[in-house]
Amino acid sequence: MSDVKFISPDTLEQAVDVYSKSSKEGKTKILAGGTDLLVQIRSGISQPDTIIDIKNIKELKEISNDNGSYTIGAAVAGAVLEEEKNFGNNWPGVLEALRLIGSEQIQGRASLGGNLCNASPAGDSVPALIASGATVKVHGPEGERDMPIESFHSGPGKTNLKNGEIVVNFQFPKKQKNSGDAYLRMIPRTEMDIAVVGCAVNVTIENDKCVDARVALGAVAPKALLVEDASKALIGSNFEKEAVEKAALACEAACNPIDDKRGTISYRKKVSKVLFKRALEKAIERAKKG
């Protein structure tokens, strides 16, 4: 333990350079808010010999808005993002998903990038990011690339990042007129818990018709899912009962959950339908407001 290195580079290039070299020699961990990593270190699940704190890198802490398209640094904390009032007006579902994670103390540190890289199937912000259609920019030894959020994970705790790659920021599409997003999760208590099921919905409405829809589920499969069959069922509909029911059944069919103390397989499947309908209602309400 006494040989553990702590490095806080100022640039992305330095960070990638150190990360790609040190992760070949030993176990390196990237530190963002630390709300998962420090718990893992203390419990012995993770014992890195190098810790790279990426919070001194400008790009990872930046929030920018280019003509309605937001770019959010991977290490921006929940409490900081909330203060960016216009982001919450554009992407209330993403903000509410991130803000559901932990207490105010956790919100002072926890970030979208950390939640994504921790790769828990129950990470709250991930379904909301998928539904928003955001992409994630990663920087590695071979340069930069953009990934859709839905293809970022390969399983519980696992990502498709290559050696030396670091998550830089999230790029959100320009919010469409008459669109709205929402995220809801089911937990047995009112707060401070891990999702049994999470569902995010993002819809765009024109003349009462659904012209675009993205539906994502969390905590019901080895990774968060984009439910394309649910989107298909909604697009072109007037959100009539049959279309909504068809989309709900698509959500249920997409579930491949575990059976544990938080929820059984059949419970999680059933709740995914209910939660989808409620999240859809909320998203429609927001879309109608503009």
Next chain:
Amino acid sequence: MAKIQVKTKINGEKTEFLCQAYDTVLDVLRRDLNMTGTKEVCSTGDCGACSITMDGRLVCSCLVLAAETEDKNIETIEGMAKNGKFNVLQKTFLEHAALQCGICTPGMLVAAKSLLEKNINPTETEIRYWLAGNLCRCTGYDKIVKAVQAAAEEIRENA
């Protein structure tokens, strides 16, 4: 065995210390700097007993590495009373008997102060949600909420 040298500011005072990579701010405060007002309970960010602020942001000091505090402004419970005078929250906590065993109290006070710096007129619900990350097994929370409400009222009257 190279230790990491950190220069930071704690309660307005420039402070330097040496630490290991895995040391948390909480470890350094209690073990090396003899600032034991900040309590250690769960060490996993669940209970809030170790609450401090870093650059004005409420955090659990058990979830911040000491090495991360370079050039930061740390505020702990030790900095709450000024010139021997209680902060209004410390006073209302006593007046409302908002503590019993006292272990959660420093964290509760630091968190409540952080709320009132943001919002001097919080609703009961806002207070309860803000303090949801601070666990208390003695009071049942009611007296704590009332003490925070009383402090907020006093701040508003003196504003």
